[in-house]
Amino acid sequence: MTDAEFLLWVRGPAFTTATFIMCAGLVIRFLEIFLLGRKADLAEARGSAFAGGFRTMFKRSIPDAGSFERSGFTLVSGYIFHIGLFIVIFLFVPHILVFEAATGLSWPGLPSNIIDATNVVTMIALLAVLIHRIKDPVMRMLSEFNDYLVWFVTFLPLLTGYLAFHRVGLSAPMLIGLHILSVELLMVLFPFTKLSHAFTLWMARWYNGAIAGYKGVQS
């Protein structure tokens, strides 16, 4: 297989397969959660479940002062790499074209040099998070293979993206092909690992907020 054939394969059958697994996997995971159902709450409502749930979905993104004191590093590095991932994934023009091809939706992007700089900052933040996970005894004890795998498949597209943008080592078709392949690995593992929190996070927050809201307590 030549480099050009490899690029064609990752843009063609491999991308289709990865998209299929990711989309089908996400629907399965959602149904798995939803169909388990919830016990009816027979108590009288003391507040609005909807308002509580809706508020909590967004409120949980703002850390309280206590969290900063307890785990400032996790918060700051977490924010940096999440915002960085958002910028790199959704605001790089060649990426926007992929979303447009899939959904028909398009939006303006940022200059590629800004994306490149953001990518480097994101990679540094992810490396810091990994070092913290390994060095901190509690974090290390809590970590399992899955956590390192998730870190790896998140970091890999950033690294291959950097190498493809700067043309390091291999031919351009091979570098771009490897970058797309690393994204496909992420897509395939997405529904079946902790990565699915990108979607489940919202309903988990809703659930917590709605319970509290129904009881009329702050969440």
Place this chain on the structure above:
Amino acid sequence: MSKDKTLGETLQERGVSRRSFLKFCATTASMMALPPAMIPVIAATLEKLRRPSVIWLSFQECTGCTESLTRSHSATIEDLIFDTISLDYHHTLQAASGSAAEHAREEAMQENYGNYILVVDGSIPGENNGYSTIAGISNKAMLLEVAAGAAAIVAVGSCAAFGGIPKADPNPTGAVSVSDLIKDKPIVNIPGCPPIPAVITGVLVQFLTFGLPELDQLGRPAAFYGNSIHDRCYRRPFYDKGLFADSFDDEGAKKGWCLFKLGCKGPTTYNACATTKWNDGTSFPIEAGHPCLGCSEPDFWDAGSFYKALSTPTEDIGKTAVYAGAAGLIAGAALGASLRARKQSAVKNHERVTIDDLDQES
């Protein structure tokens, strides 16, 4: 023109001044990214050179490569340099035809066996030898016969180098490249559809002066195919700034912004178009407002649509997502139903612990 004359003597006879000959050598040196100190070396080597015999075989091709070379711009020093090799066989350019033409080829082979340069344009049918023949000889048989006595082979054009358009899906003739058939000779690929004329002559000069050039992994001379179009493109600053043409007639196109969104294959294409340019350095496709097709890369004809951005999937992803969603609904409903049943049976089989149970001594 005698074959015994050196190139220097021939050029003198033709009235080419020393100044213009050295200018050619300097241009060639700069194209190959060689230091200026190499210019006299190129000049001295070329001047002393006796015209090497060149046999040019055309197989499944469109003659575009020959057109590129001969019609690029008239009577340049490159043309004269090309004249001064002994082009002993070339369907399109030779006056002889029929058995006389074939005789010229056989004679050139016999006289220069082991020393001649074989230039090939066009791919070779692999399925059925009858798809393309010359004087009743199949392309494959002729290539193998002529290649056996060649010092080196130059595969001109994407068809000879990689199979090109004849190899495009569904490849009805089973077309293959020169390097697919010949394994025991040095092969220099000069891909492009067609290749830049200055690159064809440049590679020949490089070959005659310094021997086999440094090649990349696809057998292309690194001096001409070392940089991607994207990296040397004058529209690159627009890519970096995130300024793109969305269609061929919008404001971005008029302002000369980057053509990535319109399917430009510049980022994955290695060629000298952006620097050497075409028509005596006048322009190149991107400068004319059209995205690069990637014609110097293998299988460029099948590398997705010419007008689809390089980063996008080649298949219909939206449809895939819908199918996946439907499949997920069915599988998820089945899984959910089974989990629900398990939950219900767990509730049903739940045994309540009574005070008596707790009082029991184990």
